[in-house]
Amino acid sequence: MTYQNVPAPVAPEINLGDSFVTTRVDAVVNWGRRNSLWPFPFGTACCAIEFMGIVSSVFDVSRFGAELVRFSPRQADLLIIAGTVTYKQAPVLRRIYEQMCEPRWVISAGACASSGGFYDCYCTVPGIDEIIPVDIYIAGCPPRPEAFLESIVQLQKKIDKESLVEQRTVGI
Amino acid sequence: MIAHRTHVPQGPIQPGLTNEQLATLLGERFALTRDASDRWDLTLVCKAEQLREVVKYLRDEPTLSFAMLLDVVGVDYLAYPGHRSERFAVLYPMKSLAFRHRLVLKVMVDEEACVVPSLCEFYKSVEWAEREAWDQYGIVFAGHPNLKRLLNHHEFVGHPLRKDYPCQKRQKLSMNDPMIDQLEARLRSLGYTILERGETSVGQAITRPSAVPSALPKAGGKP
Amino acid sequence: MKVITPQGEHVDLMTLNVGPSHPATHGTLRILAALDGENIAGCVTEMGYLHRGFEKMIEQGTYSQVLPYTDRLNYCSAMMNNIGFCKAVEKMFAITVPDRCIVVRVILSELSRIIDHMVCTCTNLVDLGALTNFWYFFNTREQVYVIWEKLCGARLTNTMTRIGGMYRDTYHGFEDDVRAVLVKIESAVHEVRGLIEHNKIFIDRTKDVCAVSAADAISWGWTGPCLRASGVDRDLRKDEPYYGYETYNFDTVIGTSGDTFDRIMVRMYEMIESVSIVRQALDRLKPGPINTLDARLSLPSRDQVYHDMEALINSFKLVYEGVRPPAGICYDATEAANGELGYHIISDGGTNPYRVKVRPPCFTQYAAYADMLTGSMLADVASSLGSINIIAGELDR
Ligand code: SF4
Numbered sequence: 001m002t003y004q005n006v007p008a009p010v011a012p013e014i015n016l017g018d019s020f021v022t023t024r025v026d027a028v029v030n031w032g033r034r035n036s037l038w039p040f041p042f043g044t045a046c047c048a049i050e051f052m053g054i055v056s057s058v059f060d061v062s063r064f065g066a067e068l069v070r071f072s073p074r075q076a077d078l079l080i081i082a083g084t085v086t087y088k089q090a091p092v093l094r095r096i097y098e099q100m101c102e103p104r105w106v107i108s109a110g111a112c113a114s115s116g117g118f119y120d121c122y123c124t125v126p127g128i129d130e131i132i133p134v135d136i137y138i139a140g141c142p143p144r145p146e147a148f149l150e151s152i153v154q155l156q157k158k159i160d161k162e163s164l165v166e167q168r169t170v171g172i
Numbered sequence: 173m174i175a176h177r178t179h180v181p182q183g184p185i186q187p188g189l190t191n192e193q194l195a196t197l198l199g200e201r202f203a204l205t206r207d208a209s210d211r212w213d214l215t216l217v218c219k220a221e222q223l224r225e226v227v228k229y230l231r232d233e234p235t236l237s238f239a240m241l242l243d244v245v246g247v248d249y250l251a252y253p254g255h256r257s258e259r260f261a262v263l264y265p266m267k268s269l270a271f272r273h274r275l276v277l278k279v280m281v282d283e284e285a286c287v288v289p290s291l292c293e294f295y296k297s298v299e300w301a302e303r304e305a306w307d308q309y310g311i312v313f314a315g316h317p318n319l320k321r322l323l324n325h326h327e328f329v330g331h332p333l334r335k336d337y338p339c340q341k342r343q344k345l346s347m348n349d350p351m352i353d354q355l356e357a358r359l360r361s362l363g364y365t366i367l368e369r370g371e372t373s374v375g376q377a378i379t380r381p382s383a384v385p386s387a388l389p390k391a392g393g394k395p
Numbered sequence: 396m397k398v399i400t401p402q403g404e405h406v407d408l409m410t411l412n413v414g415p416s417h418p419a420t421h422g423t424l425r426i427l428a429a430l431d432g433e434n435i436a437g438c439v440t441e442m443g444y445l446h447r448g449f450e451k452m453i454e455q456g457t458y459s460q461v462l463p464y465t466d467r468l469n470y471c472s473a474m475m476n477n478i479g480f481c482k483a484v485e486k487m488f489a490i491t492v493p494d495r496c497i498v499v500r501v502i503l504s505e506l507s508r509i510i511d512h513m514v515c516t517c518t519n520l521v522d523l524g525a526l527t528n529f530w531y532f533f534n535t536r537e538q539v540y541v542i543w544e545k546l547c548g549a550r551l552t553n554t555m556t557r558i559g560g561m562y563r564d565t566y567h568g569f570e571d572d573v574r575a576v577l578v579k580i581e582s583a584v585h586e587v588r589g590l591i592e593h594n595k596i597f598i599d600r601t602k603d604v605c606a607v608s609a610a611d612a613i614s615w616g617w618t619g620p621c622l623r624a625s626g627v628d629r630d631l632r633k634d635e636p637y638y639g640y641e642t643y644n645f646d647t648v649i650g651t652s653g654d655t656f657d658r659i660m661v662r663m664y665e666m667i668e669s670v671s672i673v674r675q676a677l678d679r680l681k682p683g684p685i686n687t688l689d690a691r692l693s694l695p696s697r698d699q700v701y702h703d704m705e706a707l708i709n710s711f712k713l714v715y716e717g718v719r720p721p722a723g724i725c726y727d728a729t730e731a732a733n734g735e736l737g738y739h740i741i742s743d744g745g746t747n748p749y750r751v752k753v754r755p756p757c758f759t760q761y762a763a764y765a766d767m768l769t770g771s772m773l774a775d776v777a778s779s780l781g782s783i784n785i786i787a788g789e790l791d792r
Contacts, residue, residue: 042416044423044445045788046470049514050551053540056533071418087345088325089423089444092416112447118463121339121448122332123324142551181627185634209741211723212486239613245739245752252743265726265739265754269613269629276726297616300762308450323446323791332451339451351427351439355410356396359429359437362769363401 026163033077033103034156037066040076040100042093045083047110050142059145064152073099078155079132082142084112085125097132105159107151108134111141181239181270188271189236202226207278215263215276223279224289230266230275231294238266238275241291244301246309250335259283260311264291281311290315308333318357325349396429398436406431411773415444419522419777423787424761426768426776433773440765442791449792450751457717457746458484458558466552468753468789471514472507474543475731476789477556482637483727483738484558487720488691495683496560497638501676502573503555504638504729505669509580510536511732511784512620512662519659519781520591523600528587535583538576545572558718559693560686570677577670584666592660601656605767605779608653616759619734621783624661625653631730643672655775658782692718717746733757733784755789 041051054061061067070076073096085093097106108128111117114137116126128134135158136151143151189197191214198204202222207215218226230238245263249255260281267274279288290313291298302313303322310331313319321328325345330337356366396408408429414420423445428438449468453461465480466473478500485492492500517532540550545566547555555562591597607617612625622629630647632640648664650657686693690709699706722744728737734756741750760783767779 043421045447046467046551048421049470052514052518053533053537053550056537057530058534058537084445084447086444086446087343088348088446089415091345091348092444096416119447119449119452121451122337122341122343124447126342144550181629185629207724209723211721212725212727215724240616240618242616242735242737243739243752243754247741247750252749253745263724263739263752265737269627272635274726276724278724295616296611296614296766297759297762300758321443323443325443332448339448339455349441351425351441352410354439355427355429355437358439358765359398359408362437364436365399366396367399367405368397 026165029164030160030162034159035065036068037064037078037105037152037155038068038070038076039066039078039080040070040073040096041080041082042096043080043082044085044089045112047082047112047142050145051080051082051109051148054145054148059149061149061152064149064156066152073097074101076100077104079104079106080109081106081113081128082109084117084119085128085131086123087125088123090125090131093128094131103162105135105155106132107136107138107155109138109148109151110143111139114139117141181237185269186271188268188273190273191275194236194273194275198226201229210276213274213276215278218277218279220279220281220288223277224291224294226277227264227266227291227294235271236273237268237270239269240267241265241295241298241301242267244291244298244305246305246311246333248309248333248335260286260309262288262305262311286310287312287314289313292316307331310334317361318354320354398429400431400436408436413776415441419780421518421780421785421787423791424780424785426765428768428773428776430773435768435771435773435776438765438768440761442761442787444791445787446791449753453748453751455747458720458748459717461748461751462556462558463552463554466554468755468792469511469731469733469736469786470551470788471786472511472732473551473553474503474507474555475511475729476736477554478504479727479729479731479736480738481556481558482729483725483740484718484720485692486727487723487725487740487742488559488689488718490559490687490689490692492560492687493684495564495681496685496687498676498680499561499565499685500556501638501640501643502673502680505673505676506539506542506573506576508732509666509669510539512666513583515732515781515784516587516659516662519778519784520587520597522777522781523597525591525594525597528590531583531586535576535579538579542569542572542576545569557686557693559689564685570680573673573677577673580666580670584663588663598656600774600778601659601782602654603652604655604775605771605782606652606654607763607767611763611766612653615763617734617763618759619730619732619756620648620661620665621653621658621760622734623648624650624657626651631728631735635728637729643675645669645672655779655782662784719744719746728754731756733760733786733789736789753789753792755792757783757785757790761785761790 043051108114113128116124136155138147138151140147195206204216204218207217230236242265247261249259258280262279264277281288302316305311306319307321307323326349327345328343398408399405408431411428411430414425415423425441426438429436449464453464462477465476468476513532513536517529520528547553607625609625609627612622626649628647628649645668648661650661694713695706695710700710720742722742725740728735736756737754739752743749
């Protein structure tokens, strides 16, 4: 058995050249969260029909990475409330919100969800923020599809500013 | 279950009777009178005691054959200018599928008793329509198998479409109706005998009492 | 729960709650079923999750202010609800709207009927797992919405009709747009029919499922496509024609067995009939006034208002108070996409409606739903609910 000359080990990074970047955890995580929102459409009324419109081919919400509609709150991170919420519906909505895992965001679409709309009477909740916290409000009755898309862009901006570390340490 | 007799019309619709002919016919037979406010259609005032008899006749008489009871409409005349008689009324718009005639039966309902006989045994469509009228106006339909609220939630107090119910008086709901009792009643009516209630995931899961919270999470904060 | 069946067996039934927030129940309906294996031994249904006080709200406003609320009854075909309400109020005034208005209303109604049937059919097919049809129909539907936007600016909730006329006349090029969209509709219907009509999975899941006999359908008060699917040839457009429907050449589509398959197919073929009605109506569209000149209903022209005291007063009265139909009880119905849409209006002679009761066509259909399901399989819940086309807006009001 002859002694062979084994090359001295080198630091692995040497061979990698420019193929990696350094960044913050927040930026990576937020990038991922922002671009793959999975919406749960809590559609009750007319606004839900417009929501179906933006999922379909003409407006195509998949351009913004939010096309994977999930009908289980456990698999979704974006709750879109499209339609009027009545007092009869309120416990259901509250429960669905509680079933969603963190991180979760809420978009209130349309006049009814945001403020009760023009149904100001004995049975309608005057804005879902009486029941659950809301991130983005969209105006309109129903909101135009462009407004829906804009709300998703706004939500992405908002997600970008969030910090994983902060959430962990402060515990929110 | 209740036996429902219905004639299925064959062929195209026939002309049928005019409003005047109908009014005379029913006026002679049951002493129904035309309502004072009927200008466009035929509205006949009927006494509550007669109602079931009249409806049965209207449905089963081959020359009339009012096969469909379209709706049960409650009305509260409390704020109606110049109204002197009973406070409530129930309107029963009916139509025939064999003939081209329609009519509306109107029954005045006294505020004290607030009772009208139920028509559930004549038309299947009536059951829910009467529940709705009860829910909205508090008119009791005597003989109804399941007179429960339909549109408003089960903790609602009062009857919102009465003219003295304030439009913006909101009533919160703490938990949804488990409906197990209704399901059991339904199974019983289908011939089942219930031995044991057993585990009902529904009753427990939905009636969790945290439903509408008193303290809200911080709105607008990071969720 | 432990029960003894009518046949005397001891079985253990499982209770299962479906809805109200379930994709197949459109967010607002709830079914509580007792299951024996996969069979539904019995079930009860609940509604009211979208009860938003329509009837209370419209007692607060004037007759014209009712119109936006009617849009939101059946929001898949908002135009037809507007037209139904305006027709009822016009009946109270005993006026007929101008010919051009009538023809435009027919065109808008039939196009609305088409898009309503499209939404109904394709969401039903999505519930059955056939997603492709959804893209076909929604694409075409968007093109109808482009016409709606050009007409009045809104996509879904149009409020295009006014009492005594329309909000405005059609735009230049309306006929061409409609004709172009009709071709698209025909091809979309053709494609979807090609996908489902002989599809074994579709047929197996819908044929003889939740069938409703003609006698039952009548007793339940069903109207519209669902009644016709059970084999009863009744359509208000033929039986009590309004807006000159008796002069159009079209067929009513009827089914034979009243099962889910028939209900879907009746809608499919009705779309084709509606396309033909729209074509005939377009040929009849002649220039002319679109609003009635009746001073009780329509605003005088600006020119008159500036020069004539009477017209000025009338304009003020109409704007500040609104129209005043004579006191009385009026019932008027139109054949909407789902069936007989009736408005029962009680007027006390004032400017606000004293009481308006809508007769929503799907109310009676949903009332029958628990009966339909009894004895069928759990998987039929989704397929049959789609086929009776429950629109929560008009169901719960
Ligand atoms: S905001 Fe308007 S369109 Fe949306 S649910 Fe409310 S009434 Fe309907």
